[in-house]
Amino acid sequence: MLAGPESPPQPAALRCSITVLMFQGETLRFLSLIVIAFSFAVAAQPALINVNEFELAYEVAGSGRHIVLLEAGGNAGMSDWGPVFNRMAEHATVIRYSRVGNGESTAIERHFTSRDYADYASELLIRLDIQEPVIVVAYSYGGSVARDFAAAYPEQIKALLMLDPSSEHHVDILRAIDLEKGNRQIAEIKQDDMKNGMSNQYLDFWSKRPLPDYPQIRDIPVTVIASVKRAEMSENLFFTDQGRRLWGELWQSWAGDFPQGKSVLTRKSGHLVHVDEPELVLDELLALMNKLERD
Numbered sequence: 001m002l003a004g005p006e007s008p009p010q011p012a013a014l015r016c017s018i019t020v021l022m023f024q025g026e027t028l029r030f031l032s033l034i035v036i037a038f039s040f041a042v043a044a045q046p047a048l049i050n051v052n053e054f055e056l057a058y059e060v061a062g063s064g065r066h067i068v069l070l071e072a073g074g075n076a077g078m079s080d081w082g083p084v085f086n087r088m089a090e091h092a093t094v095i096r097y098s099r100v101g102n103g104e105s106t107a108i109e110r111h112f113t114s115r116d117y118a119d120y121a122s123e124l125l126i127r128l129d130i131q132e133p134v135i136v137v138a139y140s141y142g143g144s145v146a147r148d149f150a151a152a153y154p155e156q157i158k159a160l161l162m163l164d165p166s167s168e169h170h171v172d173i174l175r176a177i178d179l180e181k182g183n184r185q186i187a188e189i190k191q192d193d194m195k196n197g198m199s200n201q202y203l204d205f206w207s208k209r210p211l212p213d214y215p216q217i218r219d220i221p222v223t224v225i226a227s228v229k230r231a232e233m234s235e236n237l238f239f240t241d242q243g244r245r246l247w248g249e250l251w252q253s254w255a256g257d258f259p260q261g262k263s264v265l266t267r268k269s270g271h272l273v274h275v276d277e278p279e280l281v282l283d284e285l286l287a288l289m290n291k292l293e294r295d
Helices: 114-127 141-152 169-175 178-194 198-205 240-254 278-294
Strands: 013-021 030-038 047-051 054-061 065-071 093-097 132-138 157-163 222-227 261-266
Touching: 054 114, 065 114, 065 141, 065 178, 065 222, 114 141, 132 141, 141 157, 157 278, 169 178, 169 240, 222 240, 222 278, 240 261, 261 278
Parallel strands: 065 093, 065 132, 132 157, 157 222, 222 261
Antiparallel strands: 013 030, 047 054, 054 093
């Protein structure tokens, strides 16, 4: 059962925006012109809901046997999911929301860790009267939030799909390729983060020694889609052929540790997997749903 909306729906929108993508605090930024035309189904109800001391903006659409919670990337709000939201809602009840500090949710100045965000995601589900475990679909930094959520609230999650998620071992890849150049690029990234108020990734794990590792997650179906596409114009080691190979191997190894783990490596999309390959995202979500129904 879902709690009712607390504010009226917003109109459909045609968005034409130049997105500045900073992947895990990269100094390299990709400019991509994205034209996304979409309309919200009648069932989708943009709303504000009180979660602890803040208001979180959220939308619910669709119906079905499964409930899907979407975790957006970085500083993005729930609009991050425009390319796939309505398609997912054809198969399940789908919840997208903006974490505190993002989108239309309460603006804040203090830093939240991925575990803090996970706590608020748990409380959001409680406030929405979600009484069954959900499938979490997470993109980029949302993957860090989702992993903390899965570890801390195992009773609220039944499957996990991550789209090119962030990793605390990004820095290990840079150093493995070229220690001197890697350390120099890491220092540049940290300096850039300091100028811009520091990224979540920097404060969550890059600034810590030793690096924290992935939280422990119980045996659930887990799928990771990782982009191994090289960025042609990049001088950053992370986007070289070797960097892409190591990134793919990292997630193959992580997913392989789960009895029900699966990794999908793609060269057809960059970091914006759900924008470049929405069909792939939908196919893997449906595969998880089918697996849950068989088991």
